[in-house]
Structures are given as structure tokens and as C-alpha cells.
Amino acid sequence: MASGRILFAFRNLSITARITPYRSLSTLVLAEHEGGSIKTSSLSAVEAAKSLDGDNSVSLLLAGSGQSLKEAAAHAASSHPSISQVLIADSDKFTYPLAEPWARLVHLVQQRGGYSHIIAASGSFGKNVLPRAAALLDISPITDVTKISGSNLFIRPIYAGNALSTVRYTGSSPCMLSIRATSFPIASLPADSKSDAASIDQVDLSTLDEDDSVGKSRYIKLSSQNVERPDLGNAHIVVTGGRGVKSAENFKMIDKLAEKIGAAVGATRAAVDAGFVPNDLQVGQTGKIVAPELYMAFGVSGAIQHIAGMRDSKVIVAVNKDADAPIFQVADYGLVGDLFEVIPELLEKIPEKK
Numbered sequence: 001m002a003s004g005r006i007l008f009a010f011r012n013l014s015i016t017a018r019i020t021p022y023r024s025l026s027t028l029v030l031a032e033h034e035g036g037s038i039k040t041s042s043l044s045a046v047e048a049a050k051s052l053d054g055d056n057s058v059s060l061l062l063a064g065s066g067q068s069l070k071e072a073a074a075h076a077a078s079s080h081p082s083i084s085q086v087l088i089a090d091s092d093k094f095t096y097p098l099a100e101p102w103a104r105l106v107h108l109v110q111q112r113g114g115y116s117h118i119i120a121a122s123g124s125f126g127k128n129v130l131p132r133a134a135a136l137l138d139i140s141p142i143t144d145v146t147k148i149s150g151s152n153l154f155i156r157p158i159y160a161g162n163a164l165s166t167v168r169y170t171g172s173s174p175c176m177l178s179i180r181a182t183s184f185p186i187a188s189l190p191a192d193s194k195s196d197a198a199s200i201d202q203v204d205l206s207t208l209d210e211d212d213s214v215g216k217s218r219y220i221k222l223s224s225q226n227v228e229r230p231d232l233g234n235a236h237i238v239v240t241g242g243r244g245v246k247s248a249e250n251f252k253m254i255d256k257l258a259e260k261i262g263a264a265v266g267a268t269r270a271a272v273d274a275g276f277v278p279n280d281l282q283v284g285q286t287g288k289i290v291a292p293e294l295y296m297a298f299g300v301s302g303a304i305q306h307i308a309g310m311r312d313s314k315v316i317v318a319v320n321k322d323a324d325a326p327i328f329q330v331a332d333y334g335l336v337g338d339l340f341e342v343i344p345e346l347l348e349k350i351p352e353k354k
């Protein structure tokens with residue numbers, strides 16, 4: 001009888017032990033901010049977190065210093081209904097988003113919070129921070145996720161986007177992901193759409209201050225194009241020029257057209273390598289991944305490495321003088337013609353912006 005009771009109690013215990021690992025998910029989203037606002041790509045990472053599980057509790061991690069961090073935290077707290085907590089790391093160490101201190105921060109926050117998932121958008125920030133943080137946590141991240149089919153089941157492109165692989169994560173917690181922001185569009189949320197703003201909490205950085213490895217990299221300068229153009233990664237329209245544009249001087253036509261229709265400018269690697277434009281405009285496997293409403297390609301042959309970066313665009317228009325150019329296989333509208341005739345005609349016929 002006594003042993004029966006013990007067995008019964010033991011069974012109860014074993015049931016409890018089996019249930020606890022299936023507690024609801026909690027996700028840490030690593031977010032970038034600029035000018036006091038959260039970047040759209042980071043909100044896409046929140047969308048991805050939401051699709052892991054309806055009950056997922058989402059914490060957003062922001063780092064920086066001073067007033068812009070405070071403004072970004074306030075914006076983050078009411079920017080998406082799925083965010084339940086905003087964690088802020090306020091220190092001079094984070095004035096610039098250097099990967100090494102950020103990786104230490106992620107490690108620290110994960111040790112305290114025990115999140116089941118860590119997600120960042122797959123931009124240069126995420127690509128810089130995630131591998132370092134993963135090494136500190138001794139886990140293997142899953143990169144460039146385009147679809148979430150379950151809390152440990154993900155879809156990501158391989159072979160320059162020519163095949164999709166389904167990956168089941170079987171490693172230890174946390175499961176770390178980088179997501180393609182273009183695959184997780186943000187449901188249109190009016191500003192301050194959330195009635196209950198998420199709580200904002202400071203991360204205690206005292207242990208980080210003692211960590212010598214944090215100061216190993218230092219910020220030197222930021223060089224970026226100072227143009228009032230939409231960001232290539234988030235633009236609704238992208239006008240891209242390829243080697244067919246022939247020179248940096250001719251590329252000004254692409255610029256003019258982009259300006260006229262409020263588009264971002266993109267380029268192929270051949271155009272970048274030829275020195276027509278800087279490499280931050282490169283679209284493709286080794287450049288930026290874009291998925292605008294409208295993608296216009298002029299003098300672009302359509303190599304698979306280029307297609308890998310723009311194939312998810314909603315409408316693709318291609319102008320090429322070679323009727324057999326592979327770009328026409330992915331184009332919704334194709335025009336076999338000389339870009340040096342077509343672009344001036346477009347510039348003439350498109351009305352000036354009011």
C-alpha cells in the first residue's frame with residue numbers, strides 16, 4: 001500500500017516534469033533604432049516572433065545612450081501590440097551599434113531572461129551580432145528565415161533562392177533566428193495603435209562594465225550616402241541599373257528616374273564592380289534583399305545571384321535590348337529595347353512630383 005502511494009506520487013512528479021518544458025514561448029527581439037524610432041526591419045522581427053505562437057511573450061532589446069534611446073524606447077513600447085516589454089541598455093558602450101558589446105549584452109540578457117527564442121532582422125546589424133552572440137551562448141543560429149511553420153520549424157532559401165529548405169531546430173535553448181524582413185511585412189498599424197504601452201525596463205549593466213572584451217572594437221566613423229531617398233531595403237519602388245548602363249555618368253539617368261518616382265536606387269554587382277555606384281546599392285545574393293511593390297531593372301541580364309535579391313518583388317519590369325536575357329523569365333512586364341531611348345522617354349512622360 002505504502003509503495004503504491006509512493007509510485008502514485010512518483011507518477012505525478014514525472015507528469016509535472018514532462019509538462020514544464022512546454023511552457024509558453026518567450027522571445028527576445030534585437031532591435032535597431034534611428035532618430036528616436038524603431039526601424040521597420042526590427043518590427044518585422046516582431047511580426048516573425050508573433051508567428052511563432054499566439055501566446056509568445058515578446059521582449060524588445062534596445063541599446064544606445066541618451067535622449068534618442070529614450071525616444072526610441074517610448075516609440076517601441078507602443079509600436080506593436082505583440083511587444084510586452086522593452087528592455088533598454090543605456091550606456092556609452094552602445095552609442096554606436098558595435099557587434100562585440102551587443103553580443104555580450106545579448107548573452108547577459110539571455111542568461112537572466114531564459115528566452116526560448118532570439119530573433120533579429122537579417123541586415124548588416126543582425127548578421128554582425130547574431131553569430132557572436134550565438135558563439136557566446138554555444139548555440140547554432142538559423143539564418144535568413146522566410147517562413148515560420150512552428151516554434152522549431154523554419155523555412156529558408158538555399159542555392160541563391162533556387163530551393164527552399166525546411167529546417168527543424170533540435171539544439172539547446174534559445175533558438176536563434178535571423179529573418180528576412182521582406183518576408184514578414186508589418187500589418188499596417190496606425191501610430192500609437194496600442195492602447196496599453198509595453199513596460200520599459202533598464203538592463204542592469206554592472207557586470208558588463210567589468211567585462212574587458214567589450215572594448216576590443218571601436219567606432220571610427222560612419223560613411224553613408226546623404227541622399228533624401230527611401231532606404232533600399234524598405235523602399236516601395238526600386239530602380240536598378242546594370243552593366244548595360246555603361247558608366248557612372250549614365251547612371252545619373254537612373255538616379256533622375258528614381259527621384260522622379262520616389263524610388264530607391266539599386267545596382268547589380270557588375271555595375272558596382274565597374275565603379276558606377278557604391279557597393280551599398282548592390283542587390284542580390286551578396287548584396288541587399290529587396291521585395292518592393294515595383295522593381296524596375298534597366299540593362300540587367302538577370303543572373304541567378306541578382307534574381308536571389310529581388311525575386312520576391314510584387315511587380316518586376318525589365319528593359320533589356322537582348323530578348324533572350326534571363327531577366328525576362330521573372331519579369332511581369334518586359335520591354336526589349338535600348339535603355340538609352342526608354343529612360344529619357346520615361347523621364348519626359350512622367351509628370352513632375354507635386
Ligand SMILES: Cc1cc2nc3c(=O)[nH]c(=O)nc-3n(C[C@H](O)[C@H](O)[C@H](O)COP(=O)(O)OP(=O)(O)OC[C@H]3O[C@@H](n4cnc5c(N)ncnc54)[C@H](O)[C@@H]3O)c2cc1C
Pocket residue numbers: 241242243244245267268269270271282283284285286287288298299300301302303304305306309319320321322325337338339340
Ligand atoms: C558568388 C557570387 C555572388 C554574386 N552576387 C551578386 C549579387 O549579389 N548581385 C548581383 O547583381 N550579381 C551578383 N553576382 C554577379 C552575377 O553573376 C552577374 O555577373 C551580375 O549580376 C551581372 O550584372 P549585370 O546584369 O549588370 O551585367 P551583365 O550580365 O553584363 O548584363 C548586362 C545586360 O545589359 C543589357 N544591355 C546592354 N546594353 C543595353 C542597352 N543599351 N539597353 C538595354 N539593355 C542593355 C545586356 O543585354 C545584358 O543583358 C555574383 C556572382 C557570384 C559568383
